[in-house]
Amino acid sequence: MTVWRLAGTAVCALVLLQSAGAAAQMGTATPLSAAERAKAAAEARATGPLPGYPQLVDITAETGVHFDHRSSPEAKFIAESMSGGVALIDYDGDGWPDIYFTNAQSVEMAQHGVKARSALFHNNHDGTFTDVTDKAGVGYPCWAMGAAVGDYNNDGRPDLLVTCLNGVVLYRNNGDGTFTNVTRAAGLASDHGWATGATFGDYDGDGWDDLYISHYVDFNLHDLPAFGSKEAKRSCKYLGLDVQCGPRGLKALPDNLYHNNGNGTFADVSKAAGMRDEPSEYGLTALWSDFDNDGRIDLFVANDGEANLLYRNEGNGKFDEEGLTSGVAANADGVEQANMGVAVGDYRHNGRMDLVISHFDIEYAALYDNAGGMNFDDDSIQSGIARGTQGYVGWGDAFVDFSNDGWLDYFLVNGHVYPQVDQAHTATKFLEPKLLFVNQRDGTFKNVSRRVGPALQKPQVSRGVAVGDLFNDGRMEAVVENLMGEPMILRPEDGPPNHWISFQLEGVKCNQLALNARVQATAGDLVQTGEVLSGGSYLSQSDLRIHFGLGNHERVDKALVLWPDGTRETLTNLAADRFYVVREGLGVIASKAAEKPARLH
């Protein structure tokens, strides 16, 4: 009888919690309507090439890139499920993006002192890459999670920050094809927690790139949470199966804001700047951008299963956290979600930076439309993003114009957290496909994942994604890092002959990489805004150049460059299909046409 009564109590408690919108182990169930599900099914069934859109082809094998992301097949610990960031970095300044893949150990490897080799691939300008890791000296930074690019010493050369299970590693670009680990000298050795998404940005306008580092959970290799533990406060069950524990039930770590002292060192100014440290959240991704268009960069932080943070830059070295009041902390009903990857872009052409956040499978990717004045509307369902993304565990994502039609599409890579999910005999699988949503130019998107070639349908356990014009031919590629095995490089082929334009910005008074500089490009009726962004997606770094598709426009009538220091520069009558190097105050200092590598289609 006692048993029966206690069971009853527990059930009642459960009902209470459900009515209160209780969070699941990861993520919070946010069911879609029957109508949305029907539309999702229709879009998912649609096959055949999409008129006016290229096919996304897996060219990994042709590029010569061979990289094996180490991972435990069982993923018995949360640290074995979260890594896999990739960075595009033109480390040698030759104008061609190179690729850096981060690598992570398993717990067993770490316990036996076995390291995992991260890898830097040099772009050979012919469609292939060469592994230059050893020469560059970036092979073994740590149990690596992801990477972000910035210029910490403002010498114009992109430096590389690697986030790790136990802190960060800052590699200074020596300008000769090598890097030097300057973590300790830069004052970042004190950052020793599980670091995840990092982002560089000059928040105080002094011309030096500052740094924000998200942190996830307090994970101790010497005190591992037991796989499948029944301990009530830990989350170690999924669909009745034993799985890795966390993040719920594990202690969250605070994030850090580092001010660049201008002398090669950073100072932790988290508290002085008003960054929140209590309660700590499970931080995964951070990104600087001027969300309210007031000329000062703000900071967005995505937290796993908890409220997102949006720090408004008050301009005096301090920030005001406005996530809840701006509408981006939670969904339309105030339910906090499992926020992972972040895509930023002006998909509506209104000059404001919108956000898409990837989520856990029982949720959906959330699109927050920037309504101006630090007001965001949750348009996930109305935009059509929700219906195509539910059912997948989303990670790296990006706004990208694969077709060069002048409108940003949305690309998302997926893969479950728990390998054990395959034993549950449900529709949910560990390996998942990638998703692509085409911008319908009316504020909505259409899921065309099955209509752009078979590559996206190849199930993988993807994590990071970076986008950029790898081959300087005016097409945007996507580099996907997977948790297990080889990465995937996707290239748009056989698309329409749309025009495009690319800008590489160089700051003079502002930071030399021109992080967070914007270009507003007008080509006939197309008015687009792009921004130089550090970090984002999931643990990844995309091409720092700003790329615009132009559709059938053969030139850009006007390009307004908004430098981070507030100065504006207008360029006019720029021919399409060219790369422009723009230096602050000097206008275009170089330009070149596309070079189609011989080995590519």
Place this chain on the structure above:
Amino acid sequence: MGWLALLLVVGTAAGQATADKQHAFAEHMQKAGNYLRQKQPALAIPELEAAVAAEPASVDAQGNLGVLLFFQGKPAEAIPHLRAALAGKPDLVKLQGLLGLAEVRTLDVAAGRKDLEAAFPQIPDPKFKVQVGLELVTLDTQAGDLEAATPILVELRKSDPNNPEVLYAAYRTYTDLAGESMLAMAIHAPDAAQMHQMLAHEETREGKTNDAIAEYRKAIALNPHLPGVHFELAELLHTSQDSAVKQEAVEEYQRAFEENPDDATLLCRLAEMDTQNGNLEEARKKYARAVQLQPGDADAKLGLAKTLMDLGKPDQALPLLQQTVQEEPTNAVAHYRLGTLYRKQGHMDEAKREIEIYKQLKDLKDKLRAEYKNLLIVPNEIRASDKDEK
């Protein structure tokens, strides 16, 4: 323990005695008072006994002595003094409550119950009221008269709603009542439709959804017009991810609607389904009808407000959300939605206020969730050990 206050409350009427007796009485009372102020009740008792001997009609002396003896663990000795005090001043409800407790302790249950019942409704002090009320509940439970305990628990929950002793007593009593009713049903009406409806409830509580559904179907087969049965079945079916089962849920909701077209909860559920199917105007009508039927139903108002927002009518949604948060101040979603609406209308101060309330409620729910999570593991562990034993 608060009884010093009682000592002061007890009347000061003195009997008509001789001057010597009066003097002796006053002297003993003064000494007793001094001992009590020094927190030496054991020394005060002989003084009060002497005072009572000098002035047996003194309510003050009798009452104080009875109280002290009771709290010295001598209920039998306390009883005559408490009775004497009450004889002199019958409206001393706290003394009567104490007398009842003393009588129960001395196994004079009938007299104890009578005094406790007389005192209980009039006791102003919540703490003592809980003590007396719970004593009565215990007596009722021991007597197997659980129904008699329920009005006492209702009153206790009004006077001290957050008291864990009261909450536990209520939980135990209502659970036992449910068990009793189930047993009675099993004995007297094992084949009734209600028996299956009841079993369905129990299966649901146990998390055995399929078994519960089977019991509901048996109930419906026996009596398709059984009140509430279609709605309850529909609610269970609606939780399924299977689209065929979900469709079955819709049919059950429709049957429930045919049985009871003016049920506001049902209307809300149907409106929710209209919303999910994109029939916003139909949803608006149903929510509006639910609000008309149950003007105090916060869920109905919130549903109507959300539908109006989806229909692009924020001005009509605003007063509904404002009413919802007034009528159900703990509805976090309503506060969040209201905050969102204020924000969109540029009323930033109001928006911040609502969001702040939402945040406080959410934090509270997070705390509750963590506590419930710890609770949830218990039944599984017990079940597992039971199974092992079998």
